[in-house]
Amino acid sequence: MILIKNLSYLIDKDLKVYENCDVLIKKEEDGIKKIMGRNLIEKENLNQKDLKIIDGKNKCAMPGLVNTHTHIPMTLLRGIADDMRLEEWLSEKIWPNEAKLTKEDVYYGSLLGCLEMLRFGVTIFNDMYFFAEKVGEATKEIGLRGVISFPIIDVGTPECKDKDKLIRMAEGFIKKYMGDELIKPAIAPHAPYTCSEETYKECKKIADDYGTLLHTHLSETRYEVVEMENNLGLRPVEYLEKIDILDNNVIAAHCVWITKEEVKKLAKHKTKVSHCPVSNMKLASGGVMPLIEMLNDGVEVTIGTDGVASNNNLDMLEEIKVCSILHKAHRWDATVGDIDTVLKMAFNSEVLGIENNDIILIDLTAPHLRPIHNIKSNIVYSANGNDVDTVITNGEVLMENKRFECIDNKFLEKLYEKIDKIKEKFSC
Amino acid sequence: MILIKNLSYLIDKDLKVYENCDVLIKKEEDGIKKIMGRNLIEKENLNQKDLKIIDGKNKCAMPGLVNTHTHIPMTLLRGIADDMRLEEWLSEKIWPNEAKLTKEDVYYGSLLGCLEMLRFGVTIFNDMYFFAEKVGEATKEIGLRGVISFPIIDVGTPECKDKDKLIRMAEGFIKKYMGDELIKPAIAPHAPYTCSEETYKECKKIADDYGTLLHTHLSETRYEVVEMENNLGLRPVEYLEKIDILDNNVIAAHCVWITKEEVKKLAKHKTKVSHCPVSNMKLASGGVMPLIEMLNDGVEVTIGTDGVASNNNLDMLEEIKVCSILHKAHRWDATVGDIDTVLKMAFNSEVLGIENNDIILIDLTAPHLRPIHNIKSNIVYSANGNDVDTVITNGEVLMENKRFECIDNKFLEKLYEKIDKIKEKFSC
Structure with missing residues (x-):
């Protein structure tokens, strides 16, 4: 005791x-x-x-802090590339370097990320990275709790290039960790621009069969939204609704480029949203995520740091301050993003199906x-x-x-x- | 040694x-x-x-960090009022509480602020607060270096209600501290909406006579700009140019609501600008300070935390990160506000006429x-x-x-x- x-x-x-x-x-x-x-x-x-x-x-x-969207092993890429246009950053720096990562590398990167989160009082998180089993292993070793999402991309991940095999591996991963004391397995179709309708449906079926979360990126950049509108005549939220993915077991990261109509759809389906203000600002995703509209319409929004390569830390206290002042600045209204609003988001682990019984202490002796x-x-x-x-x-x-x-x-x-x-x- | x-x-x-x-x-x-x-x-x-x-x-x-606009004794008001509209925040919370501050209170608030800056590696700063002598006393006691600006407001400050007397006190303060090893005295007409043309001219004369800086607030909010345009048909930078205040010994804080024409005027007169991103965002000053235009036009811009009541700390490392990501987000361009740009601003004490020979060490052992x-x-x-x-x-x-x-x-x-x-x- x-x-x-x-x-x-x-x-x-x-x-x-x-x-x-x-x-x-x-x-x-x-x-x-x-x-x-x-x-x-x-x-x-x-x-x-x-x-x-x-x-x-x-x-x-106070309760442990909850980071609802991250890619922990990206600690390995901290500071490898900054101040770059998104496309070049991804294609020249992030993807080529990620392709070199082994299972073991992901394990050590995860240990580093878990210790960083622990240092910053983040006790519960929602991760998405290949070699998910290694992320889970590191999490359990350090003693944190998290949703470990197994990522699916149509062209494969560095873990496996065959999508069908990846989906079977994801199912195996979920089976293995169901009921674990510390980690909850989940499935993560990466994004509508990297996963087909079929992939989303297969992932959703697994999520439903095992009662796990489906974790995905959604409407992070204007580019992906415009591209989908051009190709399908639909915006990403409309698309995921049409193919029957959206429900209260889905957690969608970013949701920056979302219309008011799409906000209402997210609210209607009780889909959870993870807002990543620092990463969105640093990558210049453009626009500002419609946090206030979401909260007003009853969308359950929480906060994520995203991966370290675009943040470049896992400091949730920094993240909630930036969240608050970003929305005040954006709306010319100092009353929004107030203290209680951002604290509530930072303590909310219920969106991950995990009870927040953790306690952290803040040292109040510094000037x-x-x-x-x-x-x-x-x-x-x-x-x-x-x-x-x-x-x-x-x-x-x-x-x-x-x-x-x-x-x-x-x-x-x-x-x-x-x-x-x-x-x-x-x-x- | x-x-x-x-x-x-x-x-x-x-x-x-x-x-x-x-x-x-x-x-x-x-x-x-x-x-x-x-x-x-x-x-x-x-x-x-x-x-x-x-x-x-x-x-x-690395060199000591330089905070070029702050009101150190406002540490006393940390967290006293947040998430409020600017007008109410000022008139209901800040001003009534500031009116209660004694000389002794300002001294202790300054000690607290100096220790906070020291803890955060800020070794040189530019302050503006009433009972400036007490700010200087605390600064010297802790051993930091700073420009201590004596503030002038037409209706007086809690230190003295008579403006003419205040200006004479400012001159006495400047005389007393000229040539001090650690602190440099300066004069600070508060802002064009609180100081008359005559006041600005009297302050400028003293600054010129003693070769000290003139430190002022400028175009922080849209309200003050619109009001001046309505009353005088001039925007604040145009106004200060017209009454012959602008030169390279002026440091103007905020400069958020500035046109491209005004940017050119600031550049022409080599007037220094202190950018306070966190405070501007938190108070929802609206708009975004045209940092990139200023840098492109050759304005010498540095960074300030502003007072703690609107920040709510004196952490310059936090400030430069927010500065960087704010401008990236604002311009949808991840290449602006890059690492070297913000670091250079944070190390620049030359704008204060102080050489930055300080050294701080960053501990690199944390995850x-x-x-x-x-x-x-x-x-x-x-x-x-x-x-x-x-x-x-x-x-x-x-x-x-x-x-x-x-x-x-x-x-x-x-x-x-x-x-x-x-x-x-x-x-x-």
Whole structure:
């Protein structure tokens, strides 16, 4: 049992703020149980010998952060190419280098990404990358929780060039990890411009058969929307609706180039949207994702960092600040993208079918987090990922006082050696 | 003398990158001298007893960051009001609370702001706040360097309600601090909508007489531009040109609502511009500052955080990332606001008439800064202020291994007590 004592602040999932309280975290057979209150040792008659006690003074506890669209192993490509036009960036830098990645490389890139997320208090995520099994392996090794989506592209991925075989592999992957404690398998037809109608339907059938999520990219750039309109007379959301893909088990990343009509369709089908403001801005996808329209129409929107190659980090605290100020700037309205709106999006793991019982502590001792007029404001607008102090996920302390507890001293050093070795094969 | 040994990376002011080198920092009568090279102990025949040695392994050295527009004591108002329309934010929250600030409050708020900047590697800044003398006092106490601008408003400031007296006080302030080692005094007519033509001219005369900077707000919001156009038939830059204010000793903050013609005027007069992207976005000033037009026309643009109440921190590494991605997004062009452009702006202290001889070290051991394909990319797009490890300004080590060396253990605790006491007087 873990007891966090004398917490200066606690923000719960409903964004209520409590001061000066304790939290007890118990791992029981049917899941994680949390008790909140004052003087819990006395009140709950706890034996200190059974307790891992964490001092909560000058700290703010809150739920783990949730990154709902990412490609974790792309940590390997951090900074390999920036400030480039999307087409050249993809065709000259990202794809040729990704083609060189082995199963083992993806494993080490995933470890690096998991440790980065852990450092930044991201405890739950939704990934999409080839060699998905290796992403899952790294996730379990570090102890985070995530939806690991197996990606499908008609021309194949570096994992396998045969699409039919890929789909069978995806099914095998899903079967294998169904019911796993930490990871949830899912299937990910990459995007309407890389996957045929048949592919989407096959993926959807698997998602339905196994009750898993279907994770896809949707309307990220204007180019893909115009191309589809020219070829099919339909916009991407209309298309996915027409071929019966959209429902509440679909999570669509980006959705930047979406009309108000398409927003209504996403709302009607209860399709989940992952908004990736930093990546969209950095890649100059153009336009601004219609977040406010989506929220007004009841679309469930959450936030993703996208891959590191277009971000270039996995810092969800940075992401929610940028999300907030982007939409304020875009609409000339400082009241939108407010503190509670972005915090709620960042805590929402229900869209992934995972309960957010994780707790992270933010260290409030640095000058940039003082004074505290409004703790939630300081978290959203003043803090960054490095202010995360302690991470407790699935009832385990994975990081304490900014030190990783889930790996030994030499682990990081050896990992960096591996990563530097992998780096050599890339052509910058 | 300070020797930084075995630096993994060094980025110089011209943005050149060196690997595996030493830097020697000597404070001499005529200023700071730096020597760069390998094995400097042997090469320069140094006696280790005379040296403060800092280990540069897994660190990147670069010039101190320069914040060219801020209101440091506004740290006191961090998070006091967010997500509000500008007019209400100012009239209901900022101004009534600022009116309660005493000289002593401004001093403590400045100490907090200086420590925040130090923590984030900001070694040189340009401030504008009432009780400027107290801002200067705190700056000197911490050991940073800055232009401390004495603000003038026609209706007075909380320091003094009489404008003529304020201008005489400003002159006295400038006289007192002329030639100071750490701070440079300047005069700051607040903005064309709060200062008359006469006020601007009086301020300009003082700036010219003493050879100091004139620091002002300019065209931050559409409202002030439209109002001036209605009243005078001129836009703010045209107006300041007409009344003979613009020259190369003027630094104008914001300049969001500027036409291409006005950009040309700023370039012609060599007037310096401080761009504050996060504040403009958060306050929903509307539009986007024409950074690319300014750079193309040769305007010298640098970057400011603005006050903490509208940011809500003084993190220049965050600011340059947001600057970059804002302009990429705005222009649908990923090539603008590139790494070198924003870094150059962030290192530029020459606009303040201060030489940037400071050195900061970035700690490269965290997962989000690995691998290193391009160290400058990792600094601009992946790092945040908390990654700053060590700060050497004016030849003194003010922070080492993320610990403040310029204050003792109890200082921060006592400061936070003072700040919390001041906080009580605000009405949230």
